[in-house]
Amino acid sequence: MSTPTKTAFQITPKADRVSPEERAALLANPGFGRVFSEHMAVVTYTEGKGWHTPQILPRGPLTLDPAASVLHYAQEIFEGMKAYRAPNGDALLFRPDANARRFRHSAERMAMAQLPEELFLDAVTQLVTIDKDWIPAADVGTLYIRPFMIATEAALGVKPAAEFKFLVIACAAGEYFSKDAGPVSVWVEERTVRASRGGTGEAKCGGNYAASLTAQMEAKDHGCHQVLFLDAVERKWIEEMGGMNIVMVFDDGTILTPPLEGTILRGITRDSLLTLARDKGLTVREEPYAIDQLYADAKSGHLKEVFACGTAAVVTPIGTLKSAEGTCVINEGKTGEVTTALRKALCDIQYGRANDAHDWVKRVF
16 A cells, blocks of 8 residues: 655755665665765755745754754654565555554644644655665665654743754664664663653653753663663652563563653553554553562562563664663563564565555555
8 A cells, every 4th residue: 555645845956876786875874864866855944835845855953043943942853764675676654644643642742833744744745765775675774764743943032932843854774773683681770760651751852851861861871782671659669671671471471661651751662562462362451560569570480571672772682681680681681482473574564575454554665
């Protein structure tokens, strides 16, 4: 099924495009977030006029007034999504409509202009179409797509801005965590918190991620790849990781993940995996789960697997949890069968290798 383009974007192709040979060298091992494609989508919002001047331009620096609201009051939101290379060479998007809806909800929470979902999808589609050659081969990675919106009005009064820019950029992306690293280690953060009820935890805004960085640094100091946050009130309930959701698998095949109650991002990968788990006949529970209970269940053998999930991380097994109390090893530090099966099921759909029973995949060309 094709994603229609209905918005009339003015397209200005980059004049001095990278040669196929240079691009192939860059795509051979792109890492994550450093090898950018050549264009960007830009749409402007002005109060009283609405969204206007949709453009596809060569990727380049932005010009902002030093009084732009984004620089002072952090009115900004973003999304993360991917384009995948299908076996026949087509570009595929995975549940882009869900990204468009979440973007709209984030904008509402941050008092920003509401971007029509159709315009969001059109901008993403246009960018992927012009930069389709930057999608790596399936065995290398994906084209990671970053739609975002910033407040550009030059005003120092504390109020919602009246002017915004919506942009989409993209970068070739390999594995977020090294394929050879095996299950990752996670630091359980017991001092700082990522979000509290009534805050912005459910919105995909930069402030949430900035607030997680000190804990991420602490995790690195303890030899861990990622950080796990607990609730802001009792500091006992598992919530979310620095940039991804967390899922537990038990010896009876039951899957558990923390409930969405305003402090956890509504992960699209999370939702997709829970759906696929139910398709496989597994029991899925969205319930509070205490960190002490996790330690006890891991020790007794009731807890068999733990994995992180998100657009960038996809499905990443967790082998070790570390905290000031000590170290908890999950499944002897090995990747579990359910984690492996769910990752394969998800990736096979995303890359167009399996039947898409839920109509999640959209072909761009």
